[in-house]
Amino acid sequence: MPVLRGAVTFSRFRVEPSKEAPSDIKRSLPRGLKANAFEPIDRRSEDDRAAGFVELENADAVDFSVGRVFYGEYALFSFRIDSLKVPAAAMKAELAKWTTQFEAENDRPASRAEKTQAKAQIKQMLRTRTTPRTNVLDVSWNQNTQQLQVWAASRKVVEEILIALENALGLKLVALTPAAIAQASGIDEGALGPTAELIGMDLPAGAGAEVVHGEA
CATH class of the missing domain: 1.10.287 (Helix Hairpins)
Structure with missing residues (x-):
């Protein structure tokens, strides 16, 4: 449960308003999560994978009451992926x-x-x-800053979660990468390249390098 403890890699996004996005998040978010909730693999079928949203503190719970989704300014929940493979x-x-x-x-x-x-x-x-292999990835959404973090390292998994969120709530999510931040700030992407000091090169006398500072 990386949101509550431990250090992990996460991907960060900005939530942008769209025509499809609901206005009352406290009502629509739990409803959207429940409509796209995790359902266990049917062992009688040929399915070997199941994925969907679950509550943050209980990977088996899909009630999504307001008190279990909203924590102050944050909306917190998880995305569960089960895979079943016969050895x-x-x-x-x-x-x-x-x-x-x-x-x-x-x-x-x-x-x-x-x-x-x-x-x-x-x-x-x-x-x-066979016991399915379970992977639970946390999602945090700051309602004040409109920044959303997906606590996962795999790009493929992150994209799956983003698609699920967009389908559930009609959200538009923009990646907050250094290049995207620079573009939004009007900074030339070329200025983000490594400086001479960083790569160990000597600068000509009197020469300077422009360094762009930004939070990744």
Whole structure:
């Protein structure tokens, strides 16, 4: 739970108003999160991944009451991703066990069709026994500054969360990278390059370098 403790990498964005964005966030945000809430993987299906929003302090809770979403000026919640993968070693061992038993009972090797059917049954059995891998990423949204932070390092995961937020609330999110900040401030992007001092080069006598300071 990086928002409450610990240090992690996060991506930062600015929330910009749009025509689709709701005006009453305290009513619409919980409703939007609930409409896009996490649902566990159906082990009877072929799905091997599930993703959606959960409450910050309880990755199994999807009630999103106002008191569990808003903390002072912040809206805090999480995005949960579950993935279910049957271990290859377990699949191989179970199939070998089945093959041995089949040949002993039928006095012949199994046909390709019988093996295919057996594999499907074994995989389904192992799916019911395998524990999904869970990854929970926190999201914080400052309602005063309109800055939103996604506490994740993977660009692919960050993009997935952004798309989910945009779909849930009609938000427009702009990345607060150094280049984006410079552009919004009217600073030439070329001025963001490394200075001579940084890369260990000697400056000509009397020469100076313009340094742009900004919060990444």
